[in-house]
Amino acid sequence: MSFAEEAKSDVPTLPGTHSGIPPFLLEKARRAKAGIFEGRTKPQKERQRLPVVPQGIERDDFLKALAELKELLGDGNVEINDKPLRDGWYMEHPNTHDMMTILDEEEFVASAVVYPGSTEEVQQVVLWANKHRVPIFPISMGRNLGYGGAAPRVRGSVTVDLGRRMNKILDINAEDYTCLVEPGVSFYALYEALKERGLEEHMWIDTPDLGGGSVIGNTVDRGVGYTPYGDHWACHSGLEVVLPTGEVIRTGMGALPNNNTWQAFPYGFGPYSDGIFSQSNFGIVTKMGMTLMPNPGGYESFMYTFPNDDDLAQLIDIIRPLRISNILENVAQVRHVTQYIAASGHPRSKFYTGPGPVPQDVIRAAAAETPVGDHAWAYYGMAYGPAHIRAHKLALIDREFRRIPGARRIDPATLPADEYFWSRDRVARGVPDIHELRWVNWAPNGAHIAFSPVSPIRGADARRLFALGRRLHDKYGIDFFPAFCVGLREMHLIVEIVFDRDDAANKAAALACLRDLVDEAAREGYGEYRTHLVLMDQVAGTYSWNDGALMKFNERLKDALDPNGILAPGRCGIWPRRYRGRGWEMTRESGERSEGNGVEPA
Structure with missing residues (x-):
């Protein structure tokens, strides 16, 4: 095409x-x-490509091994990646590389893609990989955009695309408010299934900003949504996992034959092992249970704006007791006006064509022309429950927020249907959307990469992180898009750096800015909760207490569970023995080359 x-x-x-x-x-x-x-000017490459062969295996041997895999899975379920790399877009993204790459697009690239149709076929793939010592990289649907998408960490890995053929909703239990899903079930698909079964008024899903991602993929990477069930990992119950040696386990109550509470009670008996399969390379999750939210009997979205950047610290200190006491009930957002303007979907050039970040007076003037009006910060929240309960909570919130001079509550009746407020309204009541994609249009060939530190819900911490982010964005000439997502006792600062993926200088500035952000934030005590492939080694290195005891523990687990080092080597900075000490770690000093110097011989 x-x-x-x-x-x-x-x-x-x-x-x-x-x-x-x-x-x-x-x-x-x-x-x-x-x-x-x-807004796309990046030329479409049409040249044929040779498949990238992973280090440690000869090309002829690799092609013979792929032929063997075709015999196991069927010819149509194994594709060699020898065609031009096409970026596509969110709904038609590649599973061979990162469509939003911040390096050369051939750097994090797969050699082939395989499509297992069952847990048993996943086992076959894993046993095949062990036999030939081929690195494999499992994805659910590959929409982890901003963090590497579908790209493998080790160049030439075989991508195991679980979503195409393993996409069934295996159970929805209307009495227990639970479901059991395979990796190819998106938040869109789960929501549609509730509607088809007449359950959408009975129970809700919790969805991220964009609903096209895998429920399993997002949860295992510890992603978040925006209802009271927004901590997805905390809301899962029960995993089926193929280990790197090919064995299959079920965690929690799933280890009990004929159990009847796998999705109702997550712990079972003995050590709780689920955690080692989140943000790791210790196993491939093929089934997962998830809790669903009962319809609370009513809901009401609300939005407040605050006039000054300096209002942030006071606002966060007001939010903290309200959030801990569940007066503020959901994972809501405090979003800066610059990102609000970008969410209009218009390119940056509509507002400013000069050098450096868009001046704040330009941003504020643009905000003044919108239905929301001029502001520095916007808080998007939702109250749940019957009308009299909502009214009581909203009155408490209003009294507290109005302690900030110039605070305004926005009347939803004044907002048009395409206003960003309504996207937050839908997401906060469990209805997936696609609006959030619009701010990527800020740059030509728009791509994004995220800085995502965690901090306490304290005004002083918010002020410190905001100042750090603005200073480094100004240093590198990048527009600053901060949004604070407030949990029960912590908050995530999500900073999206939008860049032109066809502009080498723009990409280099974005990556240098991110590397500075990670290091400086870590020195202040703020760690990333997830990160892009290119930053995984750096971020893992910041968790260095007691001479890196945690990473040493992770490496011992990796070597015990994956003795041949075939499963997603390098993911989250965890390298198996056959790669360690050979220059595979990516740092600023490594020159952003993703490959090391060979692997340990068999």
């Missing part, structure tokens, strides 16, 4: 494909796609 044909092709939909958009969002997705392709 040519670039022009790709731009004009229609958006895939559910249930026609597991990775499609639900019909109710189709028109919105078409507009989002049009906006993305309108």
